[in-house]
Amino acid sequence: MSDIVETVKQTIVDGDDDGAVAQIEKALMEGIDPVKVLKQAIVPGIERAGELWHDNVYFMPDVVLSAEAFKAAMKAVEPHLAGREITKLGTVIMGVVAGDMHDLGKSIVIAMLTGAGFEVIDLGVDVPTETFIEKIGELKPDIMGVGCYMTTTMLELKAMITFLKDNGLRDKVKIMIGGVPTTQQFADEIGADAWGKDALDAVDKARKLMGA
Amino acid sequence: MGIRGLLLRSALPLLSRVGTMMAKKGSAPFTTKITKGITLDPRDPKTWWMVYAAQKQSRTPIMAIMPDHSMFLGGVPARKFYSDARVNVNTTAAVAAYYGFDSASGGGDTYNYEAEALGQKLIYSDNAMPTADFRDPLIKEHKDLAKLKAPDWLTTGRIRFILDVIKLNKVLGYKTGKFCAPFSLAVTLRSYPKLIKDLKKNPQFAHDLFTVLSDEILPSYLKLQKKYCGVRAATGADAWAVFPNLSLDLIEEWVVPYSERLFNNCLDFGMMAMTAGGGDYCEERLEKFDKDILFKCFAIQKKLLSNMPMFVLGTGPWHEYPLEPVVEYLTPYKEKGIRIAIVAYMNARLLRDGPVERIVDNIKRFIDVLGRDYNLAIILANIPADTQPQHIHAAVAAAHTYGSFPLASNLDEVALEVPERESFQEYAEKMSAGTGLNI
Numbered sequence: 001m002s003d004i005v006e007t008v009k010q011t012i013v014d015g016d017d018d019g020a021v022a023q024i025e026k027a028l029m030e031g032i033d034p035v036k037v038l039k040q041a042i043v044p045g046i047e048r049a050g051e052l053w054h055d056n057v058y059f060m061p062d063v064v065l066s067a068e069a070f071k072a073a074m075k076a077v078e079p080h081l082a083g084r085e086i087t088k089l090g091t092v093i094m095g096v097v098a099g100d101m102h103d104l105g106k107s108i109v110i111a112m113l114t115g116a117g118f119e120v121i122d123l124g125v126d127v128p129t130e131t132f133i134e135k136i137g138e139l140k141p142d143i144m145g146v147g148c149y150m151t152t153t154m155l156e157l158k159a160m161i162t163f164l165k166d167n168g169l170r171d172k173v174k175i176m177i178g179g180v181p182t183t184q185q186f187a188d189e190i191g192a193d194a195w196g197k198d199a200l201d202a203v204d205k206a207r208k209l210m211g212a
Numbered sequence: 213m214g215i216r217g218l219l220l221r222s223a224l225p226l227l228s229r230v231g232t233m234m235a236k237k238g239s240a241p242f243t244t245k246i247t248k249g250i251t252l253d254p255r256d257p258k259t260w261w262m263v264y265a266a267q268k269q270s271r272t273p274i275m276a277i278m279p280d281h282s283m284f285l286g287g288v289p290a291r292k293f294y295s296d297a298r299v300n301v302n303t304t305a306a307v308a309a310y311y312g313f314d315s316a317s318g319g320g321d322t323y324n325y326e327a328e329a330l331g332q333k334l335i336y337s338d339n340a341m342p343t344a345d346f347r348d349p350l351i352k353e354h355k356d357l358a359k360l361k362a363p364d365w366l367t368t369g370r371i372r373f374i375l376d377v378i379k380l381n382k383v384l385g386y387k388t389g390k391f392c393a394p395f396s397l398a399v400t401l402r403s404y405p406k407l408i409k410d411l412k413k414n415p416q417f418a419h420d421l422f423t424v425l426s427d428e429i430l431p432s433y434l435k436l437q438k439k440y441c442g443v444r445a446a447t448g449a450d451a452w453a454v455f456p457n458l459s460l461d462l463i464e465e466w467v468v469p470y471s472e473r474l475f476n477n478c479l480d481f482g483m484m485a486m487t488a489g490g491g492d493y494c495e496e497r498l499e500k501f502d503k504d505i506l507f508k509c510f511a512i513q514k515k516l517l518s519n520m521p522m523f524v525l526g527t528g529p530w531h532e533y534p535l536e537p538v539v540e541y542l543t544p545y546k547e548k549g550i551r552i553a554i555v556a557y558m559n560a561r562l563l564r565d566g567p568v569e570r571i572v573d574n575i576k577r578f579i580d581v582l583g584r585d586y587n588l589a590i591i592l593a594n595i596p597a598d599t600q601p602q603h604i605h606a607a608v609a610a611a612h613t614y615g616s617f618p619l620a621s622n623l624d625e626v627a628l629e630v631p632e633r634e635s636f637q638e639y640a641e642k643m644s645a646g647t648g649l650n651i
Contacts, residue, residue, distance in 0.1 A: 015412070056500050059456040061408045068405055099337035101346050104404050125347065126335060151280045151560070151596035152290070152340035181596055185565040198496060 004030065005041045008073070012045025013052070015065025017072035020045075024076045034080035042077065046070040046115035050200055063199075064104065067111035074114065088119050090142035090210045093135045095123030096179075097156040102149035105179060105199070109145065112199040113206055118143075129160045136173050143209055145202070148179040157182075158190045165191070174209045178202055254645040257306035258383055261316045264309050265385070272583050272615025273314035274575075274608055276592035279321075280341060282307040284597040285636045286649055290339050294320045297376030299651040305384060306649055310639045311601075312608050317386035318377045322449040326392050326433055327400040328369035330360060349403045354417050360401075360424050362432040366440070371433075378441040389437045389446030393487035394425045394470045396452040404452065411466060422466065426474040430485070438483045445484040448474070453490035454526065460508050463491060468515050475518065490516050492526030503537040510541055521545070522553040527593045531562045531574045535581045546585050554586045557593040558607060564596040568606040568630065575610035580623050583615055590615075606630045 004027045011020040020042075027037050049066035052058035058066075092113055096106055103125045110120045121139060123131060132144060148154040157177055164170040170191075177187050178196035187195035194209055196202030250262040279300075283293040286303040293300055301318035308316035321341045328334050332350040334342045351357060365371045378389050392400070398421055399407055410418040434446055452458070453467040471487040478485040491512030495501060510523055525538065538554075545552045556578045562571060575590065582588045590611050595604065609630045620626045634642070640649050 017409075056502060056505075059459040061411075061457075061459060061462060064405050064408055065412065068409070099335070099340040099343075101335055101343045103346060107405070150340055150343070151564075151594070151598070152284070154596075155339070155598060181560065181564075183561050183565055 002032065005032065005037065008037060008041035009045040009048070012042060012066055012069045012073060013048045015049075015062060015069050017065075017069040020069045020073040021076045024073055028077075028080060034077050035084055035086065037077055038081065038086070042070065042073045043115045043117075045073070046111055050112055050115075050203075054200060063108055067108045070111045070115065071107070087117065089117040089207065089212055090119070091139065092118050092120045092143040092145050092206065093123055093132070093139060093141040094120055094145035094147070095127035095132065096125040096147045096149070097153050097160070098126055098128045099156065100148055100150055100153040101125045102147070102179075105149065106145075106147045108199040109147070109178065109196065109202045112203050113145075116203045116207065118206060120145075129156070129163055132160065133164070133167070133169065136169060141173055143174045143176055143206055145176045145178070145196075145206075148177070148182065151181045154179065154181050154186065157192070161190050161192065176202065176205055176209065252643075254643060255647060255650050257302040257309065257640075257643070257649060258380070260643050261305040261309035261313075261384065264312060265314070265316070270617040271314075271612055272579055272588050272590060272617075274590045274592070274611035274615070275313045275315040276308070276311070276595055276604070277319075278304070278307065278592070278595040279319055280597040281595035281599055285310075285601070286640075286651065287637075288651060290341065291336055292651075294336075294342055295370055295373050296651075297373050297380055300373075300377055301380040301384070302651055303649060306640055306643070307636065309643070310633075310636050311604050312612070315386060316384045317381040319381075319390060320374070320377070322390055323392050323396055323400055323451070325370055325374045326397055326429065329363050329365060329371050329433075330401065330429065332401055344400045346403050349401060349406065351402045351406075351421070354414070357417070357420060357424065360421075360429060362429050365433055365436050375437060375440050378437065378443060382442070387443055387445075389434070389441055389443040389483075391430060391434060391437070391446050391448045391485065393448035393450035393453065393467075393490065394422055394430060394474055395458075395467045395487075395490065396448075396450045397425055397430070398422060399452040411462060418466070422470045423473075426470045427477060430474055431477045431481075434478050434483050434485050435481050438481065444482060445486070446478075448485060448487040450487045450489040451492075451527070453487075454492040454494045454528075455505065455509050456495055460505065460512070463512055467491075468512060471516050486518065487516055488524070489526065492524060492528065494526060494528035496529065498529065498532050501533055503540075506537055507541055520553075521550055522555065525554065525556040527557050527560070529559050529561075530557060531559045531570070535577065539581060542586060552586045554582050554588045555591060556582060556588060557591050560593045560596055563592055563603055563607065564599045566600065566603050568603060571603055571607050572610040572628065572630070575607055576614045576623055579611070579614045579619065584619055588615075601633065601636060602630075605633050 008023045008027060011023055024037055049063055053063050094110055110122055113120050146157060148157055174193045176194040176196055177192045184195045194205040196205050250259060250266050252263045253259045282304045285307055288303055304318040305316050324334055324342055324344060333345040333348050335345050336342050453463055467490045475485055491509045493506045493509040513523055542552055578590055613628045614623050614626055
């Protein structure tokens with residue numbers, strides 16, 4: 001691996017968003033293939049951050065900074081990937097339920113899923129059920145990821161899945177839920193297909209949902 | 213520094229010793245005192261709980277943090293529950309009486325009041341607790357720090373609501389104020405990712421932010437709280453400062469110094485303002501449970517609580533963690549004859565999911581392991597809105613049965629009967645003589 005590619009990777013691991021963008025621009029100026037930058041630097045960078053978190057070396061602040069650096073790096077490299085064939089594991093739409101503004105967990109999950117090879121469309125926070133429904137029809141995602149972070153807003157998930165069932169849409173998409181108050185039992189109760197305990201678990205579950 | 217501040221400051225070592233002496237005598241934290249002779253007023257749910265509490269017996273106390281659950285059980289719209297002090301406290305007291313908790317206090321979205329009064333945008337909805345709009349933080353850029361000025365607190369946002377809640381809580385015997393600790397307030401005003409980036413890349417800005425919160429904003433608010441509510445102590449919620457939301461190094465560097473700074477600033481006008489929650493051990497993955505980190509968290513708690521003989525087993529999954537390391541940590545205190553106060557939280561997800569047997573087993577385990585040599589209080593942690601009441605009745609029955617003093621030498625031989633109870637609505641109808649919650 002070239003030094004600059006290794007440096008880009010390290011900026012992601014270190015959570016240095018400005019550094020990541022600067023190094024990516026430098027790499028691209030030097031003529032390094034943007035796909036190589038993506039596959040050998042950006043993705044391994046966020047994967048390494050996940051490993052360090054798993055091993056109790058990284059904690060939430062480190063992971064958040066790595067996720068922010070990953071986001072900045074993707075923004076820098078994406079325009080250069082247009083027209084290039086990148087293999088995707090699947091498409092995920094992801095948002096936080098209506099009435100809930102917490103997006104920290106969602107941001108980390110999006111970074112980890114993207115790093116794992118999923119195309120993730122971020123619907124944001126405080127997302128009404130109607131928007132999720134609209135995006136299922138428009139984008140035909142494989143997975144709909146929904147986060148909730150309060151014990152009152154988690155009840156919106158139940159209503160959302162009931163609405164999908166009632167309107168014949170439930171079988172159009174796999175549903176994965178997550179967030180602090182949720183559990184596997186709650187996911188089973190409301191008829192979700194998977195529950196992500198945390199970002200790494202969400203990646204494992206998404207892979208399983210895709211049969212990968 | 214005023215005379216009162218000097219006196220309070222010089223009394224701190226004594227307070228710590230008094231705490232230790234109280235601990236030796238066997239009182240648990242957060243125990244409330246309700247005078248006997250309270251008359252039940254069907255139209256005032258506060259009296260439902262007060263009449264119950266005046267009769268309480270000697271046992272391990274159990275209480276709850278439960279704004280969402282109280283709102284849900286009471287059928288109160290969120291906008292009303294989180295803005296009307298009388299409704300908030302009456303509903304909470306009615307629910308506390310229904311379950312038989314040993315302490316009751318209204319409250320709500322603890323992290324929002326000061327931030328909202330400072331200008332942070334909140335989102336209100338019909339069914340959920342108000343929440344800060346993290347897409348639109350008040351301190352977007354460093355120059356926005358200049359926006360932080362102590363407002364005319366009483367006329368801004370929902371400050372009067374929470375101050376009235378604190379006043380009404382005093383009727384229930386709960387005489388402690390509430391505030392949002394400096395670190396968590398900074399997160400609400402700046403957003404977590406941006407604040408973390410500040411800590412790492414622009415520490416001077418972060419110091420400036422924490423300084424203005426600890427030296428100006430929060431002291432001015434707490435000064436008003438003391439005057440308006442007549443409280444001399446307040447606890448500051450600090451959920452963003454738990455491990456692993458922050459690493460231990462960051463807690464030591466950013467949470468402890470500014471909590472101590474705020475504490476000292478408030479002593480000047482006779483208010484004990486302690487932050488609570490910082491240093492709580494909340495690792496979610498059981499396989500990552502680390503005794504050394506837990507011990508370091510306890511050491512941080514000790515600093516945050518001004519060396520008071522008290523430790524908190526907080527909102528982490530303590531129903532899954534081993535308790536032996538806790539006992540190991542506390543043994544030196546026990547050998548010195550100090551009965552440490554332990555506040556043990558029962559996990560919110562366990563309370564919602566159950567089953568009853570697992571809830572009961574965990575209450576019993578807390579009491580068996582920690583209730584004999586330490587002054588244990590059990591708190592049901594933020595009971596989820598739609599939790600089955602039977603789960604909570606079981607937890608209370610377990611605490612009151614297994615935790616009855618003197619504790620039985622073998623709790624397995626103690627018979628437990630979980631009562632079959634009427635619904636909350638039926639209870640409220642009965643207690644109010646058919647007039648309902650009167651909210």
